[in-house]
Amino acid sequence: MKVILAESAGFCFGVERAVNTVKEQIAAQLAVPEEERLPIYTYGSIIHNKHVVSDFENKGVKVIGSLEELETIHKGVVIIRSHGVEKKVYDIMEQNGVTCVDATCPFVKRIHTIVHTESEKGTHIIIVGNDGHPEVEGIKGWVVNTPDVIGTKEEAENFQGNLSDNYCIVSQTTFQNDKFQDIVDIFCNKGYNVNVVNTICNATHERQEEACKISETADIMIVIGDPQSSNSRKLYEICRKECENTYFIQTLDDLHPEIPDTAKTVGITAGASTPNNIIEEVQSYVRRNF
Numbered sequence: 377m378k379v380i381l382a383e384s385a386g387f388c389f390g391v392e393r394a395v396n397t398v399k400e401q402i403a404a405q406l407a408v409p410e411e412e413r414l415p416i417y418t419y420g421s422i423i424h425n426k427h428v429v430s431d432f433e434n435k436g437v438k439v440i441g442s443l444e445e446l447e448t449i450h451k452g453v454v455i456i457r458s459h460g461v462e463k464k465v466y467d468i469m470e471q472n473g474v475t476c477v478d479a480t481c482p483f484v485k486r487i488h489t490i491v492h493t494e495s496e497k498g499t500h501i502i503i504v505g506n507d508g509h510p511e512v513e514g515i516k517g518w519v520v521n522t523p524d525v526i527g528t529k530e531e532a533e534n535f536q537g538n539l540s541d542n543y544c545i546v547s548q549t550t551f552q553n554d555k556f557q558d559i560v561d562i563f564c565n566k567g568y569n570v571n572v573v574n575t576i577c578n579a580t581h582e583r584q585e586e587a588c589k590i591s592e593t594a595d596i597m598i599v600i601g602d603p604q605s606s607n608s609r610k611l612y613e614i615c616r617k618e619c620e621n622t623y624f625i626q627t628l629d630d631l632h633p634e635i636p637d638t639a640k641t642v643g644i645t646a647g648a649s650t651p652n653n654i655i656e657e658v659q660s661y662v663r664r665n666f
């Protein structure tokens with residue numbers, strides 16, 4: 377059976393950087409005498425992958441679940457994940473004297489800078505994205521006036537603002553390009569004075585395009601990802617549309633496919649939070665057994 381592994385499968389640049397940051401911090405603490413070691417925390421799970429998170433937990437890394445919990449911490453190293461966080465989180469860390477190691481993806485950091493600078497000038501910020509998503513919550517926390525989050529065309533149609541205001545539209549990095557354009561068009565057509573900064577990251581788009589292409593020709597498609605990871609679930613949906621025999625698995629243990637007699641090609645892809653060793657394990661199993 378022919379096996380096609382997507383080149384874009386697995387960690388994106390920002391996630392890889394965040395995971396490596398945790399590894400570096402563990403190594404740095406192990407390098408100092410035990411009595412001088414500081415506890416290591418991540419603000420939220422470093423990635424949506426329970427295997428990676430529990431591996432780090434076994435090495436002593438604790439996950440902080442809320443601002444209230446962060447307020448109780450006065451000693452240690454706190455790592456910020458690639459999604460980024462609101463400004464308030466940095467302020468609390470500074471007040472409490474904990475060391476901040478910032479692994480916010482530079483593409484997300486850029487959005488924080490834009491919305492902060494623009495809102496300080498009095499510009500009204502529109503964030504195109506999914507309200508409640510941690511990245512969007514982080515972006516909101518850098519806006520000094522009150523931002524609006526728009527997630528659908530209907531919300532854009534229903535938006536009622538002041539036509540004499542200045543607006544700056546940015547996007548959640550993982551938002552779909554065509555949906556973003558549709559929303560921007562609605563604002564422009566309604567006569568708003570908008571400065572549009574397309575802050576969508578190509579990593580997600582490229583992974584989805586490649587998965588779609590592979591699943592068009594594959595007889596069996598395997599998507600590896602955590603069910604908590606929205607980009608992995610999205611990949612599954614995209615592949616399932618093209619290939620009926622698409623399987624969504626977390627690890628090799630979940631793989632029990634029914635292989636049609638006529639099957640000739642297997643495609644494999646993985647979400648942005650799937651570690652390489654899991655992808656490798658699945659790939660070599662498929663090559664040996666299918």
Ligand code: SF4
Pocket residue numbers: 388389390391458459481482483484549550577578579580648
């Ligand atoms: Fe950064 Fe893009 Fe990965 Fe988000 S998807 S962490 S913006 S590289």
